[in-house]
Amino acid sequence: xxxxxxxxxxxxxxxxxxxxxxxxxxxxxxxxYLPEILPECxxxxxxxxxxxxxxxxxxxxxxxIPEFPLLKSSFEDNYDGKRxxxxxxxxxxxxxxxxxxxxxLKTDMNSLDNPTQKRYxxxxxxxxxxxxxxxxxxLANSQSxxxxxxxxxxxxxxLHDQIERxxxxxxxxxxxxxxxxxxxxxxxxxxxxGYVITFKDVAKCLEKYDSRFSDSLRKWILKQ
Numbered sequence: 001x002x003x004x005x006x007x008x009x010x011x012x013x014x015x016x017x018x019x020x021x022x023x024x025x026x027x028x029x030x031x032x033y034l035p036e037i038l039p040e041c042x043x044x045x046x047x048x049x050x051x052x053x054x055x056x057x058x059x060x061x062x063x064x065i066p067e068f069p070l071l072k073s074s075f076e077d078n079y080d081g082k083r084x085x086x087x088x089x090x091x092x093x094x095x096x097x098x099x100x101x102x103x104x105l106k107t108d109m110n111s112l113d114n115p116t117q118k119r120y121x122x123x124x125x126x127x128x129x130x131x132x133x134x135x136x137x138x139l140a141n142s143q144s145x146x147x148x149x150x151x152x153x154x155x156x157x158x159l160h161d162q163i164e165r166x167x168x169x170x171x172x173x174x175x176x177x178x179x180x181x182x183x184x185x186x187x188x189x190x191x192x193x194g195y196v197i198t199f200k201d202v203a204k205c206l207e208k209y210d211s212r213f214s215d216s217l218r219k220w221i222l223k224q
Contacts, residue, residue, distance in 0.1 A: 008216045015107070015220065022107040022220070027091065029213055030105055030183060031066060033206060034094060035059040038101060040205040041197045042181070050177060053098035065158055068093040068102070071135035075123050087139060088120050095162040097169060100129055100176040102194075106184040107220060113189075122193035125180040129173035133159050185221045 015022040030037070039054055046054060069087035094101040102124055106112050124132060136159060140152035163173060180194030187198050203217040 005212060008212050012216055012219050023105055023111075026107060026220075027066070027105055030202075031064055031092060032061070033202075033209065033213070034064055034092065034103070035061065036209055037183075037197065037202055037205055038094065038096075041201040042179075042195065045195050045197075046179075050099070050179070053177060057096045057098055059094060059096055063095045063162070065093050065095075065155070066091065069136060069139060069155075070120050070124055070132070071139060074127075074131070074135050075120055088117065090121065090124065095166070096176065097166075097171070098176065100173070100178045102178065102180045104180075104182050106182060109185050109189060109223075112182075112184060118191060118193065121180045121182075121191075125178045125193065129176060129178065133163075133173065 011022060011025060014020045038059060039057060043051055043054060068090040070090060072086045072088060075088075090102050091105045092101075092103040094103065102121055104117065104121060136152075137156055140149075140156045143149045143152045166172060166175070180191070181197060182191045182194065183197045183199075183202065185199045187196050190196060199217045199221045203214040203221075206214040206217070
């Protein structure tokens with residue numbers, strides 16, 4: 001049996017188990033196809049101005065950063081966390097030439113009742129990108145002697161590489177329009193501060209690229 005076919009067969013079955021977290025296993029497949037998903041699934045949802053910018057986007061895997069941290073102390077006026085450098089993660093961010101995408105992936109509609117994550121996404125969209133990057137540099141400095149120092153050093157390098165790439169085309173981080181997106185099984189729960197891409201949208205987009213993933217996405221729309 002084809003190995004990829006087996007992987008998706010297992011995901012289709014195991015997602016029904018009570019403690020199995022499909023999102024953590026499937027996120028790499030969504031990430032792989034984000035360069036196709038974003039332009040093809042977003043186009044009709046955007047304003048005319050953003051559609052024009054999306055048409056000119058050139059998104060590659062090098063532009064994607066997963067588990068992008070948002071510093072809690074920058075988003076909570078009265079944040080009283082024991083650790084001032086606690087963060088909440090966005091599943092992916094993508095640096096385009098014209099837009100900066102904040103993307104949250106949900107594989108279970110029951111996990112969409114978290115208003116805090118939506119508030120962070122909305123606030124992040126309205127913050128300066130340079131401020132978000134500065135927050136991460138602060139996190140990295142706080143980890144300079146910690147167990148994750150090498151990982152934060154790698155993250156900051158990735159961010160600086162993106163800034164350098166933008167500079168080469170005559171742009172700064174503030175020149176990018178920020179877009180917040182939820183990728184989720186269906187559209188029954190809206191995201192007022194951004195856009196929703198449903199699994200049905202993604203399945204249709206991926207038919208010509210990966211019919212097996214597309215088949216699983218249609219199954220994942222259904223409740224357990």
